[in-house]
Amino acid sequence: MHEFAVTEEIIRMADDEAKKIGAKRITGINLVIGDLSTFIDESVQMYFDILSKGTLAEGAKLSFERVCARFKCNTCENIFNKPVKGFDCPSCGQIGSPTGVGKEFYIESIEVE
Amino acid sequence: MKIMMMKNVLSANQEIADKNRAEFKRKKITVLNIMASPGSGKTSVIINLIKLLGDKFPIYVIEGDIASSIDSEKIEELGIPVIQINTGGGCHLDANVIRTAVSNLGVKESAIVFIENVGNLICPSEFDLGEDFKIVIASVPEGDDKPYKYISMFEKADIVILNKIDLMPYINFKKVNFVKGIRALNKKAQIFEISCTTGEGLPELSEWISMNIE
Numbered sequence: 072m073h074e075f076a077v078t079e080e081i082i083r084m085a086d087d088e089a090k091k092i093g094a095k096r097i098t099g100i101n102l103v104i105g106d107l108s109t110f111i112d113e114s115v116q117m118y119f120d121i122l123s124k125g126t127l128a129e130g131a132k133l134s135f136e137r138v139c140a141r142f143k144c145n146t147c148e149n150i151f152n153k154p155v156k157g158f159d160c161p162s163c164g165q166i167g168s169p170t171g172v173g174k175e176f177y178i179e180s181i182e183v184e
Numbered sequence: 185m186k187i188m189m190m191k192n193v194l195s196a197n198q199e200i201a202d203k204n205r206a207e208f209k210r211k212k213i214t215v216l217n218i219m220a221s222p223g224s225g226k227t228s229v230i231i232n233l234i235k236l237l238g239d240k241f242p243i244y245v246i247e248g249d250i251a252s253s254i255d256s257e258k259i260e261e262l263g264i265p266v267i268q269i270n271t272g273g274g275c276h277l278d279a280n281v282i283r284t285a286v287s288n289l290g291v292k293e294s295a296i297v298f299i300e301n302v303g304n305l306i307c308p309s310e311f312d313l314g315e316d317f318k319i320v321i322a323s324v325p326e327g328d329d330k331p332y333k334y335i336s337m338f339e340k341a342d343i344v345i346l347n348k349i350d351l352m353p354y355i356n357f358k359k360v361n362f363v364k365g366i367r368a369l370n371k372k373a374q375i376f377e378i379s380c381t382t383g384e385g386l387p388e389l390s391e392w393i394s395m396n397i398e
Contacts, residue, residue: 073274073275073276073306073307073310073311075274076274076276076278077193077194080193080194080196080197081193083196084189084191084193084196085189088187088189089187092187094185102193107335107336108310108336109306109307109309109310109336140335145368156332157332158332158365158368158369166364166368167368168368168369169335169339169369174336176192176193176194177189177190177191177192177193178189178190178191178193179188179189179190180186180187180188180189180190181186181187181189182185182186182187183185183187184185
């Protein structure tokens with residue numbers, strides 16, 4: 072539910088950027104969200120539909136690019152997608168640690184008219 | 185027309201958090217952000233630490249809750265200045281709320297500020313407050329799998345407290361699995377095992393805090 076606060080921020084950031092170049096309307100917002108970032112697409116969309124009313128972003132299409140969480144095995148150094156359960160390396164079975172890939176949460180770009 | 189932005193959505197909060205951190209450092213204020221699930225013992229840990237540290241340092245408390253002043257009344261009874269922030273449904277505290285609260289409390293130099301964040305293991309991990317230490321409390325009855333489920337929280341912690349260790353004989357809690365999960369995410373975090381009921385481990389925790397403050 073913390074998507075409420077971050078969706079407000081997404082709209083503010085996109086709105087500021089569009090105003091800077093004198094755009095009349097934001098038609099799309101392209102977001103990149105890592106699987107470890109704790110934000111859920113559907114929830115962002117739900118708040119967006121409510122919060123964007125009356126802003127330049129009203130009616131804009133949100134696109135979500137999800138980034139899979141990548142872990143690195145502490146033993147064999149294999150880099151793998153985090154399994155659904157736990158952090159174990161699919162190759163040697165030992166435990167892995169996060170690499171940084173999968174924590175993204177940024178606006179990649181906006182589409183304006 | 186496409187405009188490239190590449191801007192982190194949390195950057196506005198981060199900017200305020202960085203300002204807070206610089207200001208706290210200048211005033212030698214040590215800020216401890218305490219995060220945990222509801223019922224894991226956040227308020228009990230704060231009360232116990234006040235008892236152990238209260239005669240050495242001025243202490244202030246910021247209580248974050250969805251509603252009610254139950255926790256802040258407990259702190260007030262100890263004669264400690266406290267501000268209750270009711271987020272009214274909001275699931276975390278952010279850097280701006282802390283900035284205002286610290287200013288309203290009139291926090292003195294060389295003080296300790298405890299922030300009791302809203303009880304959950306997800307949202308508070310995403311919002312830097314400018315604190316010196318992020319403290320995560322997990323309690324034995326919650327189970328040993330928490331680090332595997334709440335990755336961001338355990339990865340960012342400076343201190344992990346395992347509370348209610350007096351209940352260990354009654355609960356199937358695999359400490360090895362718990363510690364293994366923390367260490368996969370976080371090699372540096374200090375881990376303390378405590379019980380607010382028996383007092384076990386609390387002197388070690390308060391000793392570590394007094395050795396590591398500004």
